[in-house]
Amino acid sequence: xxxxxxxxxxxxxxxxxxxxxxxxxxxxxxGGSKAAFGAPRDARIVSMAAMAGVIDYDPAELVLTVRxxxxxxxxxxxxxxxxxxLAFEPFDHGPLFGAPAGAATIGGVVAAGVAGSRRVTAGGxxxxxxxxxxxxxxxxxxxxxxxxxxxxxxxxxxKLMAGSWGRIGAMTxxxxxxxxxxxxxxxxxxxxxxxxxxxxxxxxxxxxxADVSAAAHVxxxxxxxxxxxxxxxxxxxxxxxxxxxxxxxxxxxHGALRRLDTTEAAALWxxxxxxxxxxxxxxxxxxxxPAAAPGAVAALExxxxxxxxxWGGGLVWLALDxxxxxxxxxxxxxxxxxxxxxxxxxxxxxxxxxVPAQHPRAPLVAALEERVRRAFDPAGVFEIGRFEIxxxxx
Amino acid sequence: MxxxxxxxxxxxxxxxxxxxxxxxxxxxxxxVIDDPDALRPYESDGLTAYRQPPxxxxxxxxxxxxxxxxxxxxxxGVKVVPRGSGTSLSGGALxxxxxxxxxxxxFKRVLAIDYDDRVAVVQPGVTNLxxxxxxxxxxxxYAPDPSSQIACSIGGNVAExxxxxxxLKYGLTTNNVLGVELVLMDGEIxxxxxxxxxxxxxxxxGVIVGSEGLLGVVTEVTVRILPKPExxxxxxxxxxxxxxxxxxxxxxxxxxxxxxxxxxxxxxAIHAAEAFVNVGYPLDVGALLIVEVDxxxxxxxxxxxxxxxxxxxxxxxxxxxxxxxxxxxxxxxGRKAAFPAVGRISPDYYCMDGTIPRRRLPEVLRRMEQLSVxxxxxxxxxxxxxxxxxxxxxxxxxxxxxxxxxxxxxGNDILRLCVEVGGVLTGEHGVGIEKRDLMPVMFSETDLxxxxxxxxxxxxxxxxxxxxxxxxxxxxxxxxxxxVHAGQVPFPELPRF
Ligand SMILES: Cc1cc2nc3c(=O)[nH]c(=O)nc-3n(C[C@H](O)[C@H](O)[C@H](O)COP(=O)(O)OP(=O)(O)OC[C@H]3O[C@@H](n4cnc5c(N)ncnc54)[C@H](O)[C@@H]3O)c2cc1C
Ligand SMILES: Cc1cc2nc3c(=O)[nH]c(=O)nc-3n(C[C@H](O)[C@H](O)[C@H](O)COP(=O)(O)OP(=O)(O)OC[C@H]3O[C@@H](n4cnc5c(N)ncnc54)[C@H](O)[C@@H]3O)c2cc1C
Numbered sequence: 001x002x003x004x005x006x007x008x009x010x011x012x013x014x015x016x017x018x019x020x021x022x023x024x025x026x027x028x029x030x031g032g033s034k035a036a037f038g039a040p041r042d043a044r045i046v047s048m049a050a051m052a053g054v055i056d057y058d059p060a061e062l063v064l065t066v067r068x069x070x071x072x073x074x075x076x077x078x079x080x081x082x083x084x085x086l087a088f089e090p091f092d093h094g095p096l097f098g099a100p101a102g103a104a105t106i107g108g109v110v111a112a113g114v115a116g117s118r119r120v121t122a123g124g125x126x127x128x129x130x131x132x133x134x135x136x137x138x139x140x141x142x143x144x145x146x147x148x149x150x151x152x153x154x155x156x157x158x159k160l161m162a163g164s165w166g167r168i169g170a171m172t173x174x175x176x177x178x179x180x181x182x183x184x185x186x187x188x189x190x191x192x193x194x195x196x197x198x199x200x201x202x203x204x205x206x207x208x209x210a211d212v213s214a215a216a217h218v219x220x221x222x223x224x225x226x227x228x229x230x231x232x233x234x235x236x237x238x239x240x241x242x243x244x245x246x247x248x249x250x251x252x253x254h255g256a257l258r259r260l261d262t263t264e265a266a267a268l269w270x271x272x273x274x275x276x277x278x279x280x281x282x283x284x285x286x287x288x289x290p291a292a293a294p295g296a297v298a299a300l301e302x303x304x305x306x307x308x309x310x311w312g313g314g315l316v317w318l319a320l321d322x323x324x325x326x327x328x329x330x331x332x333x334x335x336x337x338x339x340x341x342x343x344x345x346x347x348x349x350x351x352x353x354x355v356p357a358q359h360p361r362a363p364l365v366a367a368l369e370e371r372v373r374r375a376f377d378p379a380g381v382f383e384i385g386r387f388e389i390x391x392x393x394x
Numbered sequence: 395m396x397x398x399x400x401x402x403x404x405x406x407x408x409x410x411x412x413x414x415x416x417x418x419x420x421x422x423x424x425x426v427i428d429d430p431d432a433l434r435p436y437e438s439d440g441l442t443a444y445r446q447p448p449x450x451x452x453x454x455x456x457x458x459x460x461x462x463x464x465x466x467x468x469x470x471g472v473k474v475v476p477r478g479s480g481t482s483l484s485g486g487a488l489x490x491x492x493x494x495x496x497x498x499x500x501f502k503r504v505l506a507i508d509y510d511d512r513v514a515v516v517q518p519g520v521t522n523l524x525x526x527x528x529x530x531x532x533x534x535x536y537a538p539d540p541s542s543q544i545a546c547s548i549g550g551n552v553a554e555x556x557x558x559x560x561x562l563k564y565g566l567t568t569n570n571v572l573g574v575e576l577v578l579m580d581g582e583i584x585x586x587x588x589x590x591x592x593x594x595x596x597x598x599x600g601v602i603v604g605s606e607g608l609l610g611v612v613t614e615v616t617v618r619i620l621p622k623p624e625x626x627x628x629x630x631x632x633x634x635x636x637x638x639x640x641x642x643x644x645x646x647x648x649x650x651x652x653x654x655x656x657x658x659x660x661x662x663a664i665h666a667a668e669a670f671v672n673v674g675y676p677l678d679v680g681a682l683l684i685v686e687v688d689x690x691x692x693x694x695x696x697x698x699x700x701x702x703x704x705x706x707x708x709x710x711x712x713x714x715x716x717x718x719x720x721x722x723x724x725x726x727x728g729r730k731a732a733f734p735a736v737g738r739i740s741p742d743y744y745c746m747d748g749t750i751p752r753r754r755l756p757e758v759l760r761r762m763e764q765l766s767v768x769x770x771x772x773x774x775x776x777x778x779x780x781x782x783x784x785x786x787x788x789x790x791x792x793x794x795x796x797x798x799x800x801x802x803x804x805g806n807d808i809l810r811l812c813v814e815v816g817g818v819l820t821g822e823h824g825v826g827i828e829k830r831d832l833m834p835v836m837f838s839e840t841d842l843x844x845x846x847x848x849x850x851x852x853x854x855x856x857x858x859x860x861x862x863x864x865x866x867x868x869x870x871x872x873x874x875x876x877x878v879h880a881g882q883v884p885f886p887e888l889p890r891f
Pocket of ligand 2: 439440475476477478479480481482483485486487498518539540541542545546547548549550551552553554555556557558559606607608610611612613733822823859
């Protein structure tokens with residue numbers, strides 16, 4: 001397959017112009033860690049790998065500008081060196097697809113809207129992308145947003161770009177908001193709660209002065225004798241200690257709290273936040289109103305799912321062995337009944353060919369979204385069909 | 395009045411009576427206003443230098459009425475300007491002579507509160523403060539707190555992506571809104587987002603927030619509510635000059651502290667505020683910082699000490715820490731009343747809203763002082779110091795011929811300066827009409843056309859709030875044109891709605 005490796009925005013404009021002329025489509029690829037995501041497809045690959053490196057980083061301004069192909073790991077190491085962080089807690093999806101870690105790029109995680117456990121309190125990729133430069137499907141370079149943390153000048157196109165999956169343009173540069181890394185983070189946990197009780201405990205903690213920055217739940221399973229519900233407290237040590245003292249009182253009726261050591265805590269957050277170790281051919285992400293999570297999980301019990309909760313229940317990772325479209329339909333139905341959505345993350349090609357990766361939108365919203373995509377990409381150069389299912393006579 | 399609005403459509407004006415009658419068929423009774431005297435209260439928003447009575451005012455009460463009004467206006471080619479409480483400082487809600495002003499003030503109901511999921515669902519006419527008042531009995535609040543919060547509507551906040559003194563820590567409107575119901579100009583009703591995070595597909599909600607009433611009319615808003623911090627304390631620190639105050643701000647953040655609020659005032663603003671509210675601000679300092687921290691008492695105590703240490707290291711000359719709620723509120727009273735306070739020392743003032751990288755503050759203040767001398771107009775500065783959002787208040791007297799024009803020219807120079815040093819034209823008040831003609835200072839024609847194409851996806855006839863935000867009105871057909879090779883449209887099989 002063709003692989004184009006632009007070294008500059010101008011190269012990228014040329015690649016789009018060529019594609020327009022030749023009727024080809026372009027798949028923008030960061031690290032390709034999501035290559036196995038969505039429907040199988042055929043397009044010219046545009047690798048962002050050569051457009052890497054930091055453009056500007058001033059820690060005191062809380063702002064970082066980088067080229068899109070910069071590896072996520074490099075960005076994280078850079079900001080960690082200044083005791084800062086990407087607050088949306090992006091993570092590398094490579095391992096979910098059996099690929100080695102380390103390939104993910106900053107452009108790719110932002111375009112995929114990746115956010116980890118801190119999402120529930122600190123916001124997602126959308127909340128931290130301040131500005132970008134991109135090449136549109138018209139083959140034009142344009143900028144949107146800015147390089148300062150507070151800005152309302154013009155439409156907030158960075159929101160559209162975050163989570164756009166390469167469908168409205170190829171970012172060449174991104175400006176991100178960075179935040180101080182908490183001086184201290186501890187994880188306290190309660191064991192033995194069922195899904196309903198876990199949700200109730202997390203809702204109470206998230207709605208309290210304990211100011212937990214993340215709350216997740218991992219049920220019991222083959223390698224875990226008891227379910228465990230996690231609460232992360234982060235900040236300055238006197239504050240963390242004061243809030244850690246609040247939780248046992250607040251959650252007394254749910255059981256005793258235990259402080260986890262860092263290794264155990266990291267492994268559990270990795271499971272709850274990034275579905276690490278959630279085996280099964282088919283992997284789903286359900287984004288739900290948190291209170292609806294226990295009901296959705298119960299509805300899918302007949303499929304014997306392996307699951308975990310993050311975002312206080314707002315995110316359910318769900319792995320199934322059942323590769324049939326009928327099972328997929330049940331998952332979508334359960335998410336819809338909960339007034340949420342289900343995204344198909346990992347599945348065999350046969351299932352991905354018939355079940356769209358993204359939750360279907362209401363027809364009017366889908367039509368509006370299509371018009372917005374055409375506003376950036378009138379000819380559909382970036383429409384590689386990742387999220388479409390081939391329809392006969394469509 | 396140096397900003398020109400599009401020429402009114404005489405054909406529409408000639409049909410005014412018929413239009414009123416047709417709209418009365420949709421919104422009966424008092425809901426359609428056409429009496430010239432009754433239209434006058436709507437002739438401007440918070441940018442009072444600009445006034446224009448609307449052709450008609452319509453005050454719908456249901457989403458069905460909003461939809462029917464828009465559908466009718468769309469079919470008939472009649473322009474519509476949405477309005478919330480009319481506190482916009484950028485002229486976003488300024489009426490047009492040939493447009494219907496769609497007032498959302500009757501959408502006043504709180505529809506649902508869910509403390510488990512920590513969300514409130516409200517109609518757009520509910521005021522910002524009313525949301526907090528509704529949930530505070532259970533210890534919750536809605537975090538974005540514009541100074542206009544007793545008056546401004548949540549619909550207007552969504553349209554302007556409003557901020558407040560606490561948005562440094564808790565985010566702007568956009569970071570606190572989970573979903574909206576929106577009526578498009580052709581009357582279609584769509585729901586974007588919901589009670590869950592990160593819905594699939596393009597983040598259309600994200601672009602609606604801050605779209606200044608140009609993309610659709612918001613008829614319902616779902617916001618996040620947060621537990622009220624256990625305690626809050628503020629410290630009031632005086633510095634000999636804004637440079638040392640700015641250095642203090644930079645060090646606070648560099649040491650990993652994100653205060654709940656961090657505000658700066660310059661000498662003119664301090665004196666005006668103190669004369670107005672008498673809260674004991676030091677008068678012999680060149681700059682005053684108010685830093686607020688919140689959380690458990692242990693956290694507040696620790697951070698206040700840290701901040702006092704950093705302030706001392708940066709040359710602070712006075713320092714007072716609030717010992718109770720009354721004192722904390724007093725510290726804020728002067729800052730919150732800064733606008734009216736300045737209104738007492740000058741017949742008129744013009745509030746600017748640029749953002750700059752904080753490290754450029756000393757240079758920007760120096761050049762602003764020079765501009766003040768050049769234009770012969772005073773300026774007072776209040777400043778969201780934590781995020782670099784400046785509010786220079788230009789002092790003028792509209793009754794003196796030429797002063798308004800001079801104030802506007804001064805303001806434009808300040809905003810050009812903000813962009814020159816790497817900042818932006820507006821941090822929270824919006825572009826509206828006020829900064830419309832300055833947009834090319836920040837964006838290229840290609841950038842602006844790309845934004846306008848988004849407008850075309852929502853409102854291809856350009857009937858919703860036209861004349862705002864964009865300096866040039868391009869027809870959508872013209873913007874859609876692309877150089878196509880040999881007359882062939884690529885991918886003819888692709889659906890094109
Ligand atoms: C809901 C959800 C579901 C996910 N599902 C999967 C999944 O099924 N498989 C998977 O591997 N990962 C998945 N991820 C993770 C995420 O895609 C990766 O962690 C991240 O994108 C890794 O970066 P990358 O450089 O490898 O991206 P890539 O896999 O190369 O690209 C990810 C997406 O971003 C686009 N993109 C990349 N760079 C740019 C750019 N510079 N400008 C514009 N668009 C760009 C690509 O076209 C692609 O659509 C998911 C994330 C979320 C939030
Ligand atoms: C004294 C004072 C202090 C202020 N302080 C702050 C501050 O601290 N921070 C800040 O951010 N702003 C501040 N503002 C500005 C202003 O209050 C905000 O921009 C506010 O969000 C406007 O809300 P509104 O309901 O008054 O909207 P309006 O002024 O009525 O309208 C503003 C814009 O929103 C659109 N709009 C209104 N309702 C809807 C709807 N339902 N659907 C679609 N579009 C709609 C209008 O078309 C217009 O473009 C201040 C204003 C004043 C007068």
